[in-house]
Amino acid sequence: MNSKMPDSTYIAGTCNIGEKEIRRRTFVAIIGLIFSLISLLTMIKVGAPQTSRFGIFIPLFITAVGYVQSRSKFCLAYGFAGTFNFGKLGDLSRVSDPASKAADRSTALRILTKSFMLASIATAVVVVLPL
Numbered sequence: 001m002n003s004k005m006p007d008s009t010y011i012a013g014t015c016n017i018g019e020k021e022i023r024r025r026t027f028v029a030i031i032g033l034i035f036s037l038i039s040l041l042t043m044i045k046v047g048a049p050q051t052s053r054f055g056i057f058i059p060l061f062i063t064a065v066g067y068v069q070s071r072s073k074f075c076l077a078y079g080f081a082g083t084f085n086f087g088k089l090g091d092l093s094r095v096s097d098p099a100s101k102a103a104d105r106s107t108a109l110r111i112l113t114k115s116f117m118l119a120s121i122a123t124a125v126v127v128v129l130p131l
Contacts, residue, residue, distance in 0.1 A: 013103030018086035029066030035059035061119035079108030
């Protein structure tokens, strides 16, 4: 039996992905961060006008979604879809209990909101920076 029980057990509204899925979301966060930094450096190099800097929101949002999901051990897409995965990548199981589905959707919405807020704050910082 795995001694890391919380990492390998579905808990409604709390944990719906295992280590492989968590690593996947960490990778997404890193890729989003790389694109965000490339975007920022490009904006600095070309002296991008303030209004065009809002475009950095997308890579920052990708970064935030990956980061928040990996830290939460919860996939927002799986939460909305009523699924979870602790096995091989893509090997999904269905949540059957309506109360568990509701808890998962609530957590997914919180993750989406938190990610949106983080990306919005970071975007606002980039917009007001004197480039």
